[in-house]
Amino acid sequence: MSASIIQIDNLRKSYGTVDVLKGISLSVPKGQVVALLGPSGSGKSTLLRCINHLETLNGGQIRVNGALIGYEERGARLYELPDRAIARQRRAIGMVFQSFNLFRHMSVLRNVMTGPIDVLGLPKPLARERALALLDMVGLPDKAEAYPNQLSGGQQQRVAIARTLAMEPSVLLLDEPTSALDPELSKEVISTIRKLADKGYTMMIATHEMSIAAGFCDRVVFMAEGHVVEDRPAPEFFASPREARTRQFLDHYAKTAH
Structure with a gap:
């Protein structure tokens, strides 16, 4: 793997008094496919929306291709960029939502x-x-x-x-790309995403589909309650999860799959 395309440092995001992301730090190298797993409300979708600056930050920094996303540094402080500058940055950050949003x-x-x-x-x-x-x-x-x-x-x-x-785009973010689909239609989309992985696209995929995470993702980041609980190569994550919270999550999915 080469140098990081996505660099997230101590990212914090709150809605009112609710802390959704509590100091997330991640680095994603070029060509890596990362699955974001975790229960509903763990912060997966919010994390993706922050990378594309669809959400403002309460703390920390995100860089894509070395560029600070959504803000500029003036001395020791960060100031939000104007909308036009943010729109230019988003050209390099592709986002696929669960609701297709076609014209x-x-x-x-x-x-x-x-x-x-x-x-x-x-x-x-x-x-x-x-x-x-x-x-x-x-x-x-x-x-x-x-x-x-x-x-x-x-x-x-x-x-x-x-x-x-x-x-x-140099980065592709997919937010629950199959959640609105029945299992048969999900297979079509999963096959397409697998093809993109084979072509070397850098992707972060928030998903509940174990067939995505285990099938072709290089790495799994497991989130719960706004924290990264476990961050491992995908084969190791599924073969020998280290944390009790991870094992609980995987046991639940194993039971519901049968």
């Missing part, structure tokens, strides 16, 4: 083309070529002219992944 009035092809044309200034023919290649990669080459309401949930999520990749 309903646009065709699949147009959904994937819009960002590169409007944000990156890519010429329309080049944006179209890139979009068609990405639709082929996610297994939807025949759906370019379809509209979102003509697609299954799994197909819509794969279009959302293609749309995110069209911006050529």
